[in-house]
Each structure stands twice: as structure tokens, then as C-alpha cells.
Amino acid sequence: MVPEQTTPYVELGGAEGIRRLVHRFYTLMDTLPEAWDVRQMHPEDLSGSEEKLFKYLSGWLGGPPLFEQEFGHPRLRARHLPFSIASAERDQWLMCMHQAFDECVPDGPLRERLWGAIEGLADHMRNRAEPS
Structure with a gap:
């Protein structure tokens, strides 16, 4: 019998663990003055952004592909x-x-492992030249 492979989604506590991480992330973004610029890119109400990141991370971490089911690739x-x-x-x-x-x-x-992947993902989102 082949053992079941444990996914990061499961290791992080499934939906509850991912929701906790995402909620904490957006709470920090909303309250840390050092995050002002990135916070301004988001709507006043962060609940939609929080839900989208939760759905994305769910699939990205090996859980249900909620984001793709709702929004596509x-x-x-x-x-x-x-x-x-x-x-x-x-x-x-x-x-x-x-x-x-x-x-x-x-x-x-x-x-x-996850942090290395998160850093790579964040780096990939850069889309403008650095200010001179």
C-alpha cells in the first residue's frame, strides 16, 4: 500500500490554518505603517482580497483549487x-x-520551503523599473 502524501495544505491545518494565516497577513497590512504603499493598492474593505488570497493559497498549497474553480487560471x-x-x-x-x-x-x-516559494512569487509580481 502506498502511503498518502501529506500536502502543505494539510500540514498547515487545512482551511482553518490557511484562513488564520491570510487573516493575520491582511490585519498586518491594514495596521502596519510600513505597509502603507501596498495597502493603498487594495480596496478599503479587505474582505474580498482576503477571500481571494485564501482561495488561491488553498490550491497552491495542495488543497481544493477554489480560486481556479471560481476565477479560472x-x-x-x-x-x-x-x-x-x-x-x-x-x-x-x-x-x-x-x-x-x-x-x-x-x-x-x-x-x-514555503517561504522560499513565497519570496519567488512576490518577486515575480514586480512589474515596473526601480526608481532612480
Whole structure:
């Protein structure tokens, strides 16, 4: 018998664990003055953004592909093209996500693996030249 493969989604506590991470991330973005620029790219009410990130991460982490079921292929870079994203905005987003990770994702190999992937994803969203 082949053992079931555990996904990051399961290891992080399924929907509840992902919701906790995403909620903490958006709470930080909404309250940290250092995240002001990236916060301004979002609507006043963050609940829709929070729900979309939850759905995206659900599938990205090996759980139900909720985002794709509702919106189709994520095409993340294309979806972010309307927003001016350089290193400063990426770094603000990563700062909030890093703190949320520190609080919601247990330390260990999974966290290291996921953090590397998150950094790569955030870096890929940059779509404008750095200011001179």
C-alpha cells in the first residue's frame, strides 16, 4: 500500500490554518505603517482580497483549487499588472507575510520551503523599473 502524501495544505491545518494565516497577513497590512504603499493598492474593505488570497493559497498549497474553480487560471502576474509594483511594494508585502508566517506557520522544513516559494512569487509580481 502506498502511503498518502501529506500536502502543505494539510500540514498547515487545512482551511482553518490557511484562513488564520491570510487573516493575520491582511490585519498586518491594514495596521502596519510600513505597509502603507501596498495597502493603498487594495480596496478599503479587505474582505474580498482576503477571500481571494485564501482561495488561491488553498490550491497552491495542495488543497481544493477554489480560486481556479471560481476565477479560472490564476495568471497572477497578469492580474497584478494594473498595480505599480517594484521592490518597495514587494518588500512591504513580504514584510507582512513574513510576520504572519512567524505567527501562524510552525518552524521547520515546510516553513523554509514555503517561504522560499513565497519570496519567488512576490518577486515575480514586480512589474515596473526601480526608481532612480
